[in-house]
Amino acid sequence: MCLAIPGRIVELAQDRPQLATVEVAGVRRQVNVDLLRDDPLGPGDWVLIHVGFAMSRISEAGAEEQMRMLAMLGEDEQAMQEIEGYRFGPET
Amino acid sequence: MKYVDEFRDPKLIRQAAEEIRRLARPGRHYRIMEVCGGHTHAIYRFGLEGLLPDNLELIHGPGCPVCVLPMGRTDDGLALAELPEVIFTAFGDVMRVPGTKGSPLEHKARGAAIRMVYSPLDALKLAEAHPDRHVVFFAIGFETTAPSTALTLLRARELGIRNFSVFCNHVTIIPAIRAILDSPGMRLDAFVGPGHVSTVIGCRPYEFIAQDYGKPIVVSGFEPLDILQSLVMILRQLAAGRAEVENQYARVVPWEGNLPALRALEEVFELRPYFEWRGLGFISQSALKLRDAFAEWDSERRYTVPGIRVTDPKAAQCGEVLKGVLKPPQCKLFGRECTPERPVGALMVSSEGACAAYYHYVHRAAAAASLER
Numbered sequence: 001m002c003l004a005i006p007g008r009i010v011e012l013a014q015d016r017p018q019l020a021t022v023e024v025a026g027v028r029r030q031v032n033v034d035l036l037r038d039d040p041l042g043p044g045d046w047v048l049i050h051v052g053f054a055m056s057r058i059s060e061a062g063a064e065e066q067m068r069m070l071a072m073l074g075e076d077e078q079a080m081q082e083i084e085g086y087r088f089g090p091e092t
Numbered sequence: 093m094k095y096v097d098e099f100r101d102p103k104l105i106r107q108a109a110e111e112i113r114r115l116a117r118p119g120r121h122y123r124i125m126e127v128c129g130g131h132t133h134a135i136y137r138f139g140l141e142g143l144l145p146d147n148l149e150l151i152h153g154p155g156c157p158v159c160v161l162p163m164g165r166t167d168d169g170l171a172l173a174e175l176p177e178v179i180f181t182a183f184g185d186v187m188r189v190p191g192t193k194g195s196p197l198e199h200k201a202r203g204a205a206i207r208m209v210y211s212p213l214d215a216l217k218l219a220e221a222h223p224d225r226h227v228v229f230f231a232i233g234f235e236t237t238a239p240s241t242a243l244t245l246l247r248a249r250e251l252g253i254r255n256f257s258v259f260c261n262h263v264t265i266i267p268a269i270r271a272i273l274d275s276p277g278m279r280l281d282a283f284v285g286p287g288h289v290s291t292v293i294g295c296r297p298y299e300f301i302a303q304d305y306g307k308p309i310v311v312s313g314f315e316p317l318d319i320l321q322s323l324v325m326i327l328r329q330l331a332a333g334r335a336e337v338e339n340q341y342a343r344v345v346p347w348e349g350n351l352p353a354l355r356a357l358e359e360v361f362e363l364r365p366y367f368e369w370r371g372l373g374f375i376s377q378s379a380l381k382l383r384d385a386f387a388e389w390d391s392e393r394r395y396t397v398p399g400i401r402v403t404d405p406k407a408a409q410c411g412e413v414l415k416g417v418l419k420p421p422q423c424k425l426f427g428r429e430c431t432p433e434r435p436v437g438a439l440m441v442s443s444e445g446a447c448a449a450y451y452h453y454v455h456r457a458a459a460a461a462s463l464e465r
Contacts, residue, residue: 002128002129002157002233002234002236002237002288002444004288032213032240032243034243034352035239035243035350035352035353035356037352038351048291048344050236050237050288051183051210051211051212051237051240052210052211052212052213052240053211053239053243055236055288055291055292055350055353056291056344056345056350058343058344059343062343062344068100069134069314069315072137072138073133073134073137074443075443078184081210082210085209085210085214086210086211086213086214087209087210087211087214087217087218088211088213088214088216088217089217092213092216092247092251
């Protein structure tokens with residue numbers, strides 16, 4: 001339920017600054033980054049993603065640590081299914 | 093100390109465990125509640141209880157959203173799913189929660205229009221794609237998840253999507269902690285504060301725990317070392333007679349929380365006068381509903397929701413386990429009628445529920461060990 005998935009910002013959408021492409025273990029999807037608007041993100045930044053929204057900015061080391069935690073809790077597969085399952089895109 | 097070698101830094105784990113043993117005064121029994129289901133999962137997975145002295149007991153709190161949802165709300169949601177125009181959407185965890193006549197997954201197998209989504213934005217997208225249908229999103233979760241529902245509703249309004257509504261079951265953590273502190277017979281020494289909820293609400297809302305109840309709370313990360321360090325910080329406070337809010341997880345949790353998230357919550361939601369929690373009963377001002385400005389997108393105002401109240405199966409003792417009065421295996425149904433494959437109570441449904449976590453990591457391991465003998 002409260003999965004927090006680490007992802008790296010690849011690029012911000014040109015026309016919708018609240019959307020960004022993130023990469024999680026090689027999979028790219030769009031997520032909503034509106035909750036981090038007070039501290040604008042750029043490509044290469046790492047975030048924790050929860051139900052399609054970037055919730056917090058983290059360090060690269062923090063991202064590695066989080067991925068490792070998910071694997072140890074047996075939640076890494078579920079996390080990838082979630083990322084791959086996001087269907088919203090530029091129009092929503 | 094078992095398990096220690098699989099940790100990334102066994103030396104630091106060992107040091108923290110030793111420090112806990114040093115700080116825990118013999119002759120005193122410590123009861124510390126971890127509020128968050130993610131912590132419960134990690135504690136069982138890493139066998140952290142095995143590293144703690146016998147006089148330090150961890151009580152598993154109410155921080156698993158599907159676990160505290162009364163069955164009647166699932167039934168209410170499923171009543172909406174029966175309406176011909178409705179497509180009912182929910183997160184994966186909700187899909188497995190038992191209602192009176194089965195889980196959403198079982199209703200789907202019987203032909204109801206039910207879809208699992210990974211984000212509320214996916215539910216909104218589904219509404220866009222099916223203008224002739226009405227998409228209901230079964231919203232659930234604490235303050236970690238509620239901002240995503242709020243932003244989705246703001247987006248629905250911005251895009252003018254009117255065939256979408258939210259069946260709101262969002263709850264707030266502070267009133268639940270207060271209810272636990274006020275419940276008779278409950279003796280707790282301190283709290284391990286939730287990690288992800290606190291990224292949104294920050295640390296300030298916990299100040300009443302220290303100031304009004306004189307108990308320490310330490311907001312904690314999820315790594316084994318984080319949890320042990322938080323326990324060290326708690327025991328240091330108790331040893332010095334201090335009661336403060338401390339933030340062990342400052343690398344992710346800002347003291348003030350996430351302001352855009354708090355603003356979105358404020359714009360979209362207001363507090364319900366009361367809401368029923370499984371195991372804890374009715375707690376005033378403990379849940380969110382949509383403000384009048386969003387009435388159009390509120391499933392409970394667009395449709396007549398039956399308002400079903402269901403008492404838990406008598407034999408299931410979810411409430412006692414939720415309050416930490418019973419340990420999971422002390423429930424009469426544990427591991428027999430109630431298993432993760434066929435959950436009777438919600439604590440068996442989610443990996444964050446105390447019963448499922450205990451079943452996966454303690455019960456099964458013990459069963460495997462007895463087979464080997």
